[in-house]
Amino acid sequence: MKAQDICREKSAELFEKAKNYFPGGVNSPVRAFKSVYGTPLFIERGDKAHLWDADGNEFIDFCCSWGPLILGHNNPQIREAVEAQLGKGLSFGAPTALENELADLIISNNKYIEKIRFVSSGTEAVMSAIRLARGYTKRDKIVKFEGCYHGHSDSLLVKAGSGLVTFGETSSAGVPKAFADETIVIGLNDKAALEQVFVDFKDQIAAVIIEGVPANNGLLIQDKEYIQFLRDITASNGSLLIFDEVITGFRLGFEGAAKYYDIQPDILTYGKIIGGGMPVGAYGASAEIMGHISPDGGVYQAGTLSGNPVAMAAGIAALSILAQPGFYEKLESTTQAFVEELRGFIADNDLVVKIFTIGSIFWFAFTAQENIQTAAQIDPASMEKYKIMHRELLNRGVYFGPSGYEVGFISAAHTKEDLQTALAVIKDSLLVAFA
Ligand code: PMP
16 A cells, blocks of 8 residues: 655755755756655765654665665764864875775775775766776777766766667767767677677777676676676787776675676776765776876876875775675675565565665666666666655655666665564565556
8 A cells, every 4th residue: 555655845845945056956966856756855864774854754774875885874983083083184185194094904905906096986986097098008999888887977978879889979968079989888798799899999999897796777787707708808909997896896895896706807996985975986906007197107187185084084994894704794694685585575476576686785677587687678667666666665764766777785784673674665665566
């Protein structure tokens, strides 16, 4: 049975006001709730796995700020580290010991990078990685995959059209065609298409970039064999392989998707999880490749807020917890049990929905297909079911991202009780979606 709609009066009032200040009333488009029911919820605070909105509604949070809050909201160690730094200064634009400490924590626990550069967002990390790949190889073209999101820098805001190989068609006004022409977009899991690209653009491809596990357009889990193919074909053509681990880094394990696939990419990018939720990103590679970055090399990249001391303090606290033995095993077994329970329910009730999962990430796909590995396999019409489910979930106190293409995340702050409560809510909401 449908639940009664929660009160969104204050959120609606705030949204109306926000429209006077921001395009669409938001500072990042998906927050506008365009593809789900109702006005966006204005969040007032979070604690552990819980969120409260401006109307006082409480939710169990599976969005976790789009992934980084693997320790939940208001983690005491992160909070204390941030508070301790606040009294010493917010920004110096000069080196601090905190940067060394966080870099050491990352590099000594991650065999895939030898040197790192901190930046302020995932977009910046990937944009810089692309420049580095171009500077290193002295080539201009990059290959990306349909359904992989890499932030909003010009070279990466391109999408695939139909056909085997498509030159980037811009996904955004304001991206010069000349930029988009340097980006080649092909489908995931299609070896022939990539082989053709390397024939058509011989000696022109600087890099192939893929999300560690594509998780921005559903959860498109690739086979190891395909990732190995990417590794081999890039290496044999003198191109670099970039893993964008903004979601998977420190989420699939401390060493992310590189470790999961046991494959050494040439450049890796990381995102906000490094800052425990503060604005941070990073890219890393071998010392040899990173030697091309300014001031050692000719590839320029800089930032006043790079290595910001408050963000570094938060990151040290967060990653120190993640580096503890058993952290990921526990989180993954919790996620597995959660997903298995839902799968059992789905089977018992003959619902046409699948749950794909890896690590502590999961995604509801309203499909009968056993496996979804490309963006083209996702039926946009199936998002209608998500829309119904999302409304029910919110009305019953469970918060997921406001689009059916988004994945859910489980954090270490989700208690057994939280998950039991959420399971009951999700089951009821699924039944409404299929009623
Ligand atoms: N790469 C990937 C894989 C992402 O998921 C995202 C955003 N979630 C980005 C890059 C861009 O990161 P940001 O929004 O922090 O700029």
